Amino acid sequence: xxxxxxxxxxxxxxxxxxxxxxxxxxxxxxxxxxxxxxxxxxxxxxxxxxxxxxxxxxxxxxxxxxxxxxxxxxxxxxxxxxxxxxxxxxxxxxxxxxxxxxxxxxxxxxxxxxxxxxxxxxxxxxxxxxxxxxxxxxxxxxxxxxxxxxxxxxxxxxxxxxxxxxxxxxxxxxxxxxxxxxxxxxxxxxxxxxxxxxxxxxxxxxxxxxxxxxxxxxxxxxxxxxxxxxxxxxxxxxxxxxxxxxxxxxxxxxxxxxxxxxxxxxxxxxxxxxxxxxxxxxxxxxxxxxxxxxxxxxxxxxxxxxxxxxxxxxxxxxxxxxxxxxxxxxxxxxxxxxxxxxxxxxxxxxxxxxxxxxxxxxxxxxxxxxxxxx
Amino acid sequence: xxxxxxxxxxxxxxxxxxxxxxxxxxxxxxxxxxxxxxxxxxxxxxxxxxxxxxxxxxxxxxxxxxxxxxxxxxxxxxxxxxxxxxxxxxxxxxxxxxxxxxxxxxxxxxxxxxxxxxxxxxxxxxxxxxxxxxxxxxxxxxxxxxxxxxxxxxxxxxxxxxxxxx
Numbered sequence: 435x436x437x438x439x440x441x442x443x444x445x446x447x448x449x450x451x452x453x454x455x456x457x458x459x460x461x462x463x464x465x466x467x468x469x470x471x472x473x474x475x476x477x478x479x480x481x482x483x484x485x486x487x488x489x490x491x492x493x494x495x496x497x498x499x500x501x502x503x504x505x506x507x508x509x510x511x512x513x514x515x516x517x518x519x520x521x522x523x524x525x526x527x528x529x530x531x532x533x534x535x536x537x538x539x540x541x542x543x544x545x546x547x548x549x550x551x552x553x554x555x556x557x558x559x560x561x562x563x564x565x566x567x568x569x570x571x572x573x574x575x576x577x578x579x580x581x582x583x584x585x586x587x588x589x590x591x592x593x594x595x596x597x598x599x600x601x602x603x604x605x606x607x608x609x610x611x612x613x614x615x616x617x618x619x620x621x622x623x624x625x626x627x628x629x630x631x632x633x634x635x636x637x638x639x640x641x642x643x644x645x646x647x648x649x650x651x652x653x654x655x656x657x658x659x660x661x662x663x664x665x666x667x668x669x670x671x672x673x674x675x676x677x678x679x680x681x682x683x684x685x686x687x688x689x690x691x692x693x694x695x696x697x698x699x700x701x702x703x704x705x706x707x708x709x710x711x712x713x714x715x716x717x718x719x720x721x722x723x724x725x726x727x728x729x730x731x732x733x734x735x736x737x738x739x740x741x742x743x744x745x746x747x748x749x750x751x752x753x754x755x756x757x758x759x760x761x762x763x764x765x766x767x768x769x770x771x772x773x774x775x776x777x778x779x780x781x782x783x784x785x786x787x788x789x790x791x792x793x794x795x796x797x798x799x800x801x802x803x804x805x806x807x808x
Numbered sequence: 809x810x811x812x813x814x815x816x817x818x819x820x821x822x823x824x825x826x827x828x829x830x831x832x833x834x835x836x837x838x839x840x841x842x843x844x845x846x847x848x849x850x851x852x853x854x855x856x857x858x859x860x861x862x863x864x865x866x867x868x869x870x871x872x873x874x875x876x877x878x879x880x881x882x883x884x885x886x887x888x889x890x891x892x893x894x895x896x897x898x899x900x901x902x903x904x905x906x907x908x909x910x911x912x913x914x915x916x917x918x919x920x921x922x923x924x925x926x927x928x929x930x931x932x933x934x935x936x937x938x939x940x941x942x943x944x945x946x947x948x949x950x951x952x953x954x955x956x957x958x959x960x961x962x963x964x965x966x967x968x969x970x971x972x973x974x
Binding site for chain 2: 456463479496554566
């Protein structure tokens with residue numbers, strides 16, 4: 435990728451710690467203090483933000499056009515350009531980044547919100563499937579993930595103990611993350627004793643229902659340096675969607691992650707994923723994590739570099755925000771503000787997110803402490 | 809086996825059930841509880857002093873927090889209205905009825921309310937109205953605690969007094 439792009443950086447990130455259910459606040463009431471905190475981090479008022487994108491899903495909110503409620507808490511007055519995406523916030527950030535590439539805007543906020551606890555996510559995700567057959571069969575994300583896990587384990591010779599080890603690594607890391615929902619470290623042996631939810635996936639390998647609200651601040655070169663001491667520059671980004679029909683794709687591999695990573699790494703001028711210092715990826719079970727690592731060209735059983743120092747989605751999976759948290763975590767790592775989970779000397783990182791059943795769509799970001807284009 | 813079906817499939821029955829258990833939020837819960845005492849609460853913007861009903865956590869206009877609850881009157885003024893001649897979804901009400909924006913005294917934005925106990929033709933911008941509450945002991949702490957609004961008989965409010973509170 436020889437094309438010169440505009441340098442854009444993540445300059446701020448705030449999130450509500452993930453909880454099972456916030457009994458005191460509506461979704462937008464959770465988001466408001468997070469937007470305030472993100473703007474306070476970069477030391478500006480809402481007037482300094484040119485563009486905004488929010489990520490939420492009306493099915494989880496239980497109301498059509500539910501996203502318009504977020505405008506009241508995102509500082510959208512005087513009126514400003516707004517975009518809403520019914521996808522995870524990481525994909526919303528991609529659209530903000532594209533808008534920044536046009537040169538029409540210099541700053542943007544990206545918000546993820548949704549109260550997962552108010553509805554029944556399994557029913558919502560069931561409706562995401564093809565309606566005549568897959569949805570009618572009653573498949574939910576745990577069962578489609580389990581189908582994928584089974585197939586992957588058979589192809590790659592991966593065992594239950596391997597899955598337990600991946601889950602335990604995430605759980606041990608999550609214990610150091612104050613924003614995680616599951617904050618107790620667990621050993622592989624302990625997790626392997628938990629009952630199957632849908633075999634081969636055990637309860638201990640899966641996230642619990644959780645909710646949060648998130649806000650990421652993006653700024654273009656010229657502004658970014660003024661807003662943040664240690665901006666995390668976007669060096670490459672790409673996202674790819676696969677077919678919906680589960681039987682039509684090889685569930686043991688993530689073709690879209692392979693393609694997205696190839697383009698994003700080429701944009702960044704990085705030879706391989708192994709050359710970055712830290713990776714945050716969105717995988718809601720250990721088999722999905724191994725499939726993504728495989729697609730990134732890494733050893734799924736013994737990945738290098740450091741993967742998910744935050745504890746990943748297994749420790750906190752707030753709908754619409756889980757992927758945006760990966761970007762936020764990478765920003766924290768690259769700006770040296772990750773606290774006890776800081777990876778020493780992190781200079782370059784990958785933030786991955788997935789959406790849809792069995793890793794249907796994948797986005798790969800490459801970020802670094804240096805500007806990519808001069 | 810190779811013969812095409814005589815009757816085409818016309819539809820597939822698909823039942824969608826999505827239950828929700830909403831959190832009211834502390835702000836709304838405080839307002840609803842106050843209905844039992846015939847009190848209407850708003851929240852006050854810490855920057856502009858504007859009072860919002862129902863109470864909200866921040867002013868969408870100033871972006872500042874609204875961190876103080878204030879009681880407003882259950883009397884107010886009709887700022888704009890329309891006459892509804894078609895059945896209303898989910899509500900038993902005699903037609904035609906008047907749906908109005910009512911700016912309560914002490915509030916900076918209006919609420920929506922039905923105007924009763926008068927002819928539709930007598931409703932006008934500036935008409936002074938008051939809440940008619942459910943009787944003592946019957947109020948549940950929900951929006952049905954206010955049955956409707958009715959004219960107070962006071963002189964009309966001048967246009968300038970409510971034009972900014974539509």
